[in-house]
């Protein structure tokens with residue numbers, strides 16, 4: 001593997017649009033909320049919006065950078081890059097594109113942006129991007145006809161085998177949401193700010209056994225953005241930069257889009273163990289150096305498997321790790337200190353990176369004392385996903 | 393409900409294409425045919441254009457015994473019917489590791505059509521092919537499974 005050039009780019013601005021319930025921002029439109037997020041990030045950075053000269057997106061984002069650039073008054077439109085594939089894996093790829101673009105001189109200020117308005121209900125798809133009644137693509141012929149319909153089903157299949165192999169319990173899944181809700185209580189941007197109990201979790205509607213409604217993230221609207229530039233350019237801006245220590249997007253063997261035909265040792269995972277190995281190696285850091293973890297939490301098993309995949313415990317020990325409070329703010333590894341997809345907003349991961357930046361600036365609502373390294377890790381999705389290590 | 397089949401309602405039919413038509417037709421004839429590399433003999437599912445093991449693009453169909461073991465499974469509420477405590481309105485989706493394959497284990501995602509309630513299925517249970525037809529004629533079927541006890 002080639003030598004990685006670490007700390008070659010940094011985050012200098014973060015921002016987001018208004019957040020709302022599913023479909024509520026449709027009157028504004030994807031372009032407008034993306035613009036709101038980028039302008040908010042520019043104001044945060046102290047950067048003139050027309051100086052943005054690159055765009056990095058993921059999740060097949062339909063908001064065209066060419067349109068955004070016109071709305072922003074972009075003077076020199078030097079770069080755009082999109083990461084293919086849906087679900088929760090694309091953020092590190094978008095960060096990698098931004099990182100590479102500024103580190104190599106392709107662009108000066110690249111904004112990573114995601115805008116989402118859920119007029120199509122992702123939570124009721126019969127296949128990726130396919131609503132009930134629509135024709136399915138060829139690749140869905142091996143799943144959709146069998147009722148493998150909900151995004152939750154992908155996690156539920158992994159969760160069942162995790163339970164069978166390691167004795168993981170639904171109480172432990174519940175603890176992931178309990179933690180997210182607890183962290184969202186004082187987050188004014190969060191949608192679900194009431195704490196829940198294990199009993200409330202178990203009483204919630206069955207979505208896809210073993211997963212219940214309170215194992216699932218919300219459906220929501222919103223946009224978020226972060227601005228990436230070089231450490232040299234960052235000196236002229238408003239905040240001390242948060243360094244991107246390293247990024248890694250290394251897919252698992254035969255993973256595709258979270259296939260049921262991965263090799264056996266990869267199946268019960270988020271699909272990022274090779275990315276974890278590469279990320280720690282590139283950063284010269286390990287799990288013990290991480291002060292805050294931002295794990296993609298579309299569904300609760302994601303957090304339990306991420307703890308294992310990213311080396312915070314042995315394989316199979318993610319359940320006990322959360323059961324004894326390990327992911328709480330006072331625990332061994334504070335996880336999703338903003339509430340995450342389960343309680344704050346669901347924008348397919350980018351809001352977790354915003355929280356990582358806030359933690360390292362020292363401005364988070366649930367600030368972890370002296371936090372200096374934050375990890376973002378993708379969830380299950382189209383390969384390759386991976387992770388980002390931020391440091392200050 | 394011995395004659396009934398536990399399948400989700402309202403799901404789309406597969407796209408019938410040259411790369412998969414043989415397996416739907418084989419299932420209608422009571423066989424489990426899976427794509428096999430014509431060069432090295434590795435089985436693969438779902439079908440792909442190239443062989444992960446040797447790189448060949450030549451392949452043919454290979455008839456397997458049709459048996460396998462449950463690798464994982466879920467139960468999904470079926471809102472089109474009303475259940476009872478003894479027989480809740482749920483269908484299963486199961487991942488089955490196929491027997492008699494060459495190469496990396498081949499798993500198929502399917503339904504165990506004679507399993508009706510969450511106590512009926514376990515990781516490691518053995519199952520066997522039980523095709524369920526689709527389309528207008530009787531020449532195409534989905535490779536579903538039944539319990540082997």
Ligand SMILES: [Zn+2]
Nearest residue numbers: 429432443446
């Ligand atoms: Zn071959």
